[in-house]
Amino acid sequence: MIKLIPDWAVHDEEFWQSIRRRNLWFIKLRYATVIILAIFLITYRTILSIELSSTQVNVLIFITSFILLYNVSLHYFRRFLKHDSNDFNPLHLSIIQMILDLSVLLILIYYSGGVESPLIFFLIFHMIVGSLILPGIIIYSFALAVLISFWGIAVGEYFGILEHHHIEGFIPFPLHQDFNYVLSVNIVFTMVIIITVVLANNIARQLYQKEQQLYSYIEKLNQAEKEKTKYILGMVHEIKSPITALHSYLDLVLQKFLGPLDETVEDKLRRAKRRSDEALELINIVLKVSQMKLMDKISExxxxxxxxxxxxxxxxxxxxxxxxxxxxxxxxxxxxxxxxxxxxxxxxxxxxxxxxxxxxxxxxxxxxxxxxxxxxxxxxxxxxxxxxxxxxxxxxxxxxxxxxxxxxxxxxxxxxxxxxxxxxxxxxxxxxxxxxxxxxxxxxxxxxxxxxxxxxxx
Incomplete structure (x- = not known):
């Protein structure tokens, strides 16, 4: 089974919260996409002066409805996901979102002109995002699937295996069977996808490694702090013993078990006892504070x-x-x-x-x-x-x-x-x-x- 989550992030609440925030951000972005597609369906003739076939219109309506449907479902179910690396978690939801988005996007690209479609840039955007949050083997698999699908659409349209859906008014004439154009677009697109995924994933992996090192350093510092606290507890406890003994001797003398006291001597001894009381109080405070920091708990x-x-x-x-x-x-x-x-x-x-x-x-x-x-x-x-x-x-x-x-x-x-x-x-x-x-x-x-x-x- 592929390991999705680095060891350092398993118990890192900030890591999980960042994944949850990113998922929610994409859900909100998807709502905006639905609105944009709906506006496009209403105004594409009057504002953009382009023509769509009945098949393209029906596909756009279906895709818009489908995006809204699965986005509402994702928005609902994301609230019940736990930060558990051994169970279905927010990172799995990210993968599902990416699969759905890439599938829908490839369908939109095919029905908006294939190699002529400007929507291919959104594939690059998804590859960048995926490279930052997913393990290398998964994002490389996504990149390979996208390249195979895009080449399949381009080659299928070029040889007439797949029907070409040209958008009238966007490009003056179809380019799907222009060999130089099709080959150039596919080669450049492939190079951009590969370079993007490799660079982004390497940068993300280096950041994860740095964060893992930082996490281990923090663990070492916390351990060192605990050792220091234990040492302080031991030392302060040792200091407390002679002061407690001194305090007992002063009580014994002031209670006159050893005989009567001169007033001046008694006054000095009472001052010494007050000072010993203060010292014991300070020691108890240090012991209590150190215990709280060491045990990370308080009494109830x-x-x-x-x-x-x-x-x-x-x-x-x-x-x-x-x-x-x-x-x-x-x-x-x-x-x-x-x-x-x-x-x-x-x-x-x-x-x-x-x-x-x-x-x-x-x-x-x-x-x-x-x-x-x-x-x-x-x-x-x-x-x-x-x-x-x-x-x-x-x-x-x-x-x-x-x-x-x-x-x-x-x-x-x-x-x-x-x-x-x-x-x-x-x-x-x-x-x-x-x-x-x-x-x-x-x-x-x-x-x-x-x-x-x-x-x-x-």
Whole structure:
């Protein structure tokens, strides 16, 4: 059995989508052809001043109807085709379309003058398209069949075996029995078909090979990324062990199991414990993120969104007080719908959004977190009255390592990875995140920004 699909494309969704788009494009083009043929049948005498025999008119009517019939059928059945290399798929539909189109086109060429017909150029067009999407042996078979058919029509008409259907008014006199004309047209047509198929198919094969190499390189990079993630997981886990032990010792000392403590020493130890708490939280975040990227999945648990946001706000109490920023949490939901997903990852995402709203804001600024429902989704808005995001940079704000130009001047630290990671977490939960700047909290000289997260309710 002939292998139609290269190995690299078997699981490549973009490959299948491109084939589907190409099939649909030809179906639409075929509808246009039906309209053109119908207009031609109505106006060929008045506009083109040509005459057709009753046989030619009947054949044109039949061909037009037949094209419309099989095109509607193809248009209907294409929706049910699966992207399965072992079953009937869109590429098989492409072959069927080409067989039908070439057959109809050869009939039209025969009844429009044979070697005199201008429609022979459409055969070249079909050979180019077929060379780009079909394996070499199949397109060469199509090319051979077309050449044999065309030569058969030309030779049959020349020797009177086939009836010649001349179009009166298009060419002054028949040329189907002019030896020099028939031979020249057939030789040139054969050379053009062969050169076209060989060149187009070779170019397509080289592109497929390059794409296959690129696909293998991507696979290697993904594998290397997984190995790196595994290494990070191992290293971070090793780092976590001594910090956890240190944390336990500090608890033991602070609980005064080893005796009373001086106030100054106790204060220092409590600060050390807070730092160890922060270190453990960061390590847990790295472990969770690495696990998500490595396993490409998240845990599934129901959680209350309002309680999660309250815990995020409590986390930034000290930071908020130091900048005198006012935070308002507004719940406008009519139904307290619950969410399902990885609560810890959503905590990281919301912490990042709130942290940005505080960090990239002015002193005495405002931050508003609003919850509301829309259809079967729960939306969370993080709005501020800070410097906002320039209009021409808003499309790039979720890209890796991108930082808005006005933010870079305001705060020098930051890698530009936070929002891209937030977007990744939200999309893992089948949600979306968008930005609006200026925000609804804008003031003069303080446009602000709103990040809107939409998550499906359980």
């Amino acid at each position: 648990e129901e959680f209350d969104l309002l309680e999660l946001l309250k815990s995020v706000i409590r986390k930034y109490d000290q930071f908020v007080n130091s900048k005198f920023i006012q935070i308002n949490l507004i719940d406008e939901r009519k139904v307290n719908c619950r969410l399902k997903g990885d609560q810890f990852l959503m905590l990281i995402a919301f912490s990042n959004l709130l942290g940005n709203a505080i960090k990239y804001n002015y002193e005495n600024g405002k931050v508003e977190i609003k919850l509301y429902s829309k259809e079967k989704s729960c939306l969370v808005e993080f709005c501020d009255n800070g410097p906002g995001i320039p209009k021409d940079e808003q499309e790039k704000i979720f890209e890796d390592f991108f930082r808005a130009s006005n933010i870079r001047k305001m705060v020098t630290d930051g890698a530009g990875l936070g929002l891209s990671f937030v977007k990744e977490i939200v999309e893992k939960h089948n949600g979306t995140i968008t930005i609006q700047s200026p925000s609804r909290l804008q003031e003069i000289g303080k446009p602000g920004a709103c990040f809107i997260v939409s998550l499906p309710c359980v």
